[in-house]
Amino acid sequence: MSKIEFNEMLLSNADFLKPFAVTLTHDNEAAKDLFQETLYRALANKDKYNVGTNIKAWLYTIMRNIFINNYRKKAKQSTVFDNTPNDFLLNHNQGAVANAAIESINLKEVQQAIYNLPEIFRNPFLLYFDGYKYHEIADMLGEPLGTIKSRIHFARKLLKTQIERY
Known part of the structure; x- marks a missing residue:
């Protein structure tokens, strides 16, 4: 098949791709x-087209594969762009603290608030904070699972009320 014949066949069968593209992208x-x-x-890979193959099916497959590959790339990227004209990155992952002294004061305040918790709440909260699961804490302290969850919940509530926000 000559280049001209392929191009004519491609152009005569390309119009059905537009609605399919809108269906895939919704944009x-x-x-x-x-x-x-x-x-x-399709033009770059015309040598891979076999004469007699359904051109529409071949083009559908190309479009579907491009769409899937682009979708997978975007999913792996996990970078969210703001739609403003400047395209700011939303998840820039910078966690800079403006003042180290304020950070240490806040840390001391949190530690003091945890220390001031009643022991019944403090122990399960500290174990949970150290990374233990609820059921592990319940086994360690010999308490029912619901009781442990409740105590950790109330410890959080008490800490929220005790710690002042700046």
Whole structure:
């Protein structure tokens, strides 16, 4: 098959791809990009097209594969962009503290609040804070699971009321 014949066959069967692209992306601009990428890949891989193969099915497969690959790339990226004109990164992962002295005061305040908890709440809370699961704490302290969950919940509530917010 000559290049001209392939191009004519491609153009005559390309219109059905546009609604399929919109169905996949649910966005007109993304659908246009997907459509163009599909036609580009079809032209770039015309040597892989076997004469007699259903051209529509071949193009559908190309488009579907491009869409799936793009979706997987976006899922792995996990970077969220703000839709403002400047495209700011939302999850920049910078946890800078403005003042180390304030941080140490806050830490001391939290430690003091935990120390001031009644022992019945303090022990399960500290074990939970150290990474133990509820059922492990219940086994260690010999208490029912619901009691441990309740005590940890009340410890959190007491800490929230005792710690002042700046």
